[in-house]
Amino acid sequence: MSLTNKPYLGWNRNEMAGRAALDIPDGSYVNLGIGIPEMVARYVPEGREVIYHTENGLLGMGPAPAVGEVDPELINAGKKAVTVIPGASFFHHADSFAMIRGQHIDICVLGAMQVSEQGDLANWSTDEPDAIPAVGGAMDLVAGVKIIYVITQHCTKTGEPKLLKSCSYPLTGKAVVNRIYTDLAVIEVTPDGFEVVDLAPGVSFNYVQERTGSKLQLGLQLTDVKNRHIRL
Amino acid sequence: MIDKRIDSLSAAVADIFDGATVMIGGFGEAGSPIELIHALIDQGATNLTVVNNNTGSGHVGLSALIENGQVSKMICSYPRTVGSKVFPKLYRSGQIELELVPQGTLAERIRAGGAGIPAFYTATSVNTPLAVGKEQRNFAGRDHVMEYGLKADFALIKCKCADRYGNLTYNKTARNFAPIMAMAASTTVVQTSTLVDVGAIDPEVVITPGIFIDRIITIPEPAQESMLVAAGRSYPCR
Numbered sequence: 475m476s477l478t479n480k481p482y483l484g485w486n487r488n489e490m491a492g493r494a495a496l497d498i499p500d501g502s503y504v505n506l507g508i509g510i511p512e513m514v515a516r517y518v519p520e521g522r523e524v525i526y527h528t529e530n531g532l533l534g535m536g537p538a539p540a541v542g543e544v545d546p547e548l549i550n551a552g553k554k555a556v557t558v559i560p561g562a563s564f565f566h567h568a569d570s571f572a573m574i575r576g577q578h579i580d581i582c583v584l585g586a587m588q589v590s591e592q593g594d595l596a597n598w599s600t601d602e603p604d605a606i607p608a609v610g611g612a613m614d615l616v617a618g619v620k621i622i623y624v625i626t627q628h629c630t631k632t633g634e635p636k637l638l639k640s641c642s643y644p645l646t647g648k649a650v651v652n653r654i655y656t657d658l659a660v661i662e663v664t665p666d667g668f669e670v671v672d673l674a675p676g677v678s679f680n681y682v683q684e685r686t687g688s689k690l691q692l693g694l695q696l697t698d699v700k701n702r703h704i705r706l
Numbered sequence: 707m708i709d710k711r712i713d714s715l716s717a718a719v720a721d722i723f724d725g726a727t728v729m730i731g732g733f734g735e736a737g738s739p740i741e742l743i744h745a746l747i748d749q750g751a752t753n754l755t756v757v758n759n760n761t762g763s764g765h766v767g768l769s770a771l772i773e774n775g776q777v778s779k780m781i782c783s784y785p786r787t788v789g790s791k792v793f794p795k796l797y798r799s800g801q802i803e804l805e806l807v808p809q810g811t812l813a814e815r816i817r818a819g820g821a822g823i824p825a826f827y828t829a830t831s832v833n834t835p836l837a838v839g840k841e842q843r844n845f846a847g848r849d850h851v852m853e854y855g856l857k858a859d860f861a862l863i864k865c866k867c868a869d870r871y872g873n874l875t876y877n878k879t880a881r882n883f884a885p886i887m888a889m890a891a892s893t894t895v896v897q898t899s900t901l902v903d904v905g906a907i908d909p910e911v912v913i914t915p916g917i918f919i920d921r922i923i924t925i926p927e928p929a930q931e932s933m934l935v936a937a938g939r940s941y942p943c944r
Contacts, residue, residue: 529809530733531879546735546930547880553734553787564878566885566913567733567759568817571810575828599835606794607806608786609836614810617830648833 483681484657484674490625492517493672494583494655497623498524502580503573505529505615508552510625511583527579529611531570534562551611574611575618582619584612586626586654588641591688593651593663595624596643609646616647628656629685637661637668638687658682662693669693709870710922711901715745718895718923722751722860729757729816729887730768731863734787735931737880739864739897740767742923744941746862747774755779757816757858759809759883763789764935774942777802781856783809789935808836811853813886818855820889820918825854861891864928865914868898869905872919873912881913888918895921899928 485493487510495517498504505527506512515537518524526535528550535550536557544555573579588596595616598609616622629635637654653671654661659682660672668686670679671693683690712718719742722728728746732738747770756777762769771777773792785793785804796802807815808830818826827850831837841852863884866877874896876884888894901924934941 528879530736531882545878546932547737548878549734549736553736558878564876564881566881567809567813567883568886571813575810575814575830604798606786606797607804608784609806609808610784611809613808613834613836614830617828617832618810644835645833 484677486657488513490655490657493660494623494625495519497653498522498581500524503527503533503578505574505579505582505619507582507584509585511585512552514583527573528556529570529574531565531567532558532562533565533573534559571611571614574614577618577620579619581621581623582615583623583625584615586624586636588636588638588643589624589651589654590638590640591663591667593649594641595622595646595651596641597646599644601644612646616650622651624651624654626654626656628658628682635685635687658685661690664691666691710872710919711870712921712923715741715923716748718742718921719745719749719862722746722749724751725753726751726859727755727757729858729861729883729891731861731882731884731887733759733879733882735763737864737876737882737884738767738931739862740929740931741925742862742895742897743767743771747771747776747941750776752776753778755781757781757856759783759812760787761785761790761793763787763931765792765940766934767931767941769793770941772796772802779803779805781805781807781812783807783812806836813883815853815856816883816886816890819857820886823855825852827852856890858887858891859893861887861894863887863894863896865896865898867900867902867907868896868922869902869907869916870922871904872896872916872922873907874898874914874919875907875911876913885914888914893920894918895923897923897925897928899926
C-alpha cells in the first residue's frame with residue numbers, strides 16, 4: 475500500500491514546532507532561528523520557564539507586539555518587532571556572542587538546507603554563482619551553543635532528501651547537529667548515524683527511510699507506543 | 707573644559723576622507739544613524755570601506771550611501787536583508803567588494819580592535835568556506851581559526867541619551883554594535899536624541915563611557931529607515 479497520495483501525511487509546521495518544544499527543558503536559555511524555529515516559543519509546555527535569546531542583543535524576548543505597539547528599535551534577529559518579558563536585559567553585540575561562543579546558551583533551534591549523518595549542517599549558501607553570500611550568526615551559533623536542534627521539512631520542495639550521507643552545500647558547521655525535527659519524524663544524530671526516535675502519526679519507518687539519503691536506525695523509544703504522538 | 711558637542715551634521719562628518727574605513731552602527735534599521743549617513747552622502751567622500759552588519763534597505767541611509775557610489779567595500783555578515791536592492795545589484799556587477807564575516811566574529815573583531823588586541827582564535831567557521839586561507843590552531847582538542855581585530859578611521863553611531871563628555875545610554879536593541887564600534891574607531895561621532903547635563907546620567911547605567919566618544923550631535927527626532935522606505939523616500943531627494 476502506498477501512502478504517497480495522502481496530501482497531509484506527517485506533522486504540519488505548527489506540530490513540528492510543538493514537537494521540538496517538548497524537548498526544551500524547564501530553565502533553558504534558548505536561541506531560536508528564523509522561520510519554523512521561532513514558532514517553537516508558542517508551544518513550550520505549561521509550567522516551564524524558558525528564556526529566549528536573540529543575538530542582536532536581548533535576553534528575555536517576548537512575543538510579537540500588538541498592532542500599533544511596534545517599536546522599530548525593539549526587534550529580533552530576523553528584524554521582526556518583538557516585546558520584552560519582565561526580567562529581560564539588553565546588551566551589545568560582543569556580549570551577545572560571548573553568550574553564544576562561550577557556551578552559555580543551552581539550546582539553539584535552526585533551519586537547514588542539508589544535514590549529514592555526522593551532524594554536519596548546511597544552512598547558509600547554495601553556492602550558486604549569482605547568489606549573494608550571507609551567513610549572519612549561524613556559524614557562531616553552531617560552534618558555540620551546547621545543543622543544536624534543527625527543524626526542517628524532510629525533503630526539499632522538489633522531493634530531494636535533505637538528510638544525507640554528506641552535505642553537498644557549503645557547511646555552516648561540522649558535526650554540530652544533535653537532533654532533527656522534520657514533518658515526518660524526530661531523528662537523533664548518533665555516532666552510528668541517524669536514529670529515528672519518533673514518527674509522525676501514520677508515518678512508517680520505511681516511509682521515512684525512502685525519503686532519507688542515509689541509512690536510518692530505529693530508536694528504542696519507538697517501542698513505547700503510548701507516548702509517541704502529540705496533538706495540537 | 708571638555709565639550710564634544712558639534713553644531714552641525716556637516717561639521718560632524720567633515721573630515722571623513724576618501725578611502726577611509728567607516729563603522730556604521732545598527733542592526734537592520736535599529737540603531738542606524740540615518741542623519742549622520744545622509745550627512746556623509748552630502749559630504750561626498752568616496753572609496754569608503756564600510757563596516758555594518760547589513761547593507762541597508764530601500765534608497766535611504768546605508769543603502770543610499772552605497773547607491774551613491776561612495777562605498778568600494780562592505781565588511782558585513784548579512785548583506786541580503788529584505789528590501790536590500792542596491793547592494794545585490796552592485797555586487798553582481800562587480801562594482802563593490804564584500805568581506806563576509808560571521809556575525810559573532812565580526813562583533814569580536816570590532817571589540818578586539820577597540821581593546822588593543824590584534825588577533826584572536828575562534829572555533830566559529832572552522833571546516834567552512836569562510837575559514838579558507840586563515841591560520842588555524844588546535845586548543846584543547848578543538849580547531850580554531852585566527853581572526854584579526856578590526857579598527858576604523860571613523861564610527862558613526864546613534865544613541866538615546868548623551869552628556870557633553872560623551873557618556874551614552876541606548877534604546878533597546880538599537881544598542882547592538884554601537885558600543886564596540888565606538889571603541890574601535892579613531893574618531894567616533896554619535897547622534898543622540900537627548901542631551902543632558904553632565905552628572906544627569908547615573909554612572910551605574912552609563913553604557914558607553916565618554917572616553918570612546920569624540921563628537922556629539924543632537925538629533926531630537928531621528929528618522930526611522932522603515933518609515934522612509936514605506937513612504938517611498940530616497941536620499942538625496944529626487
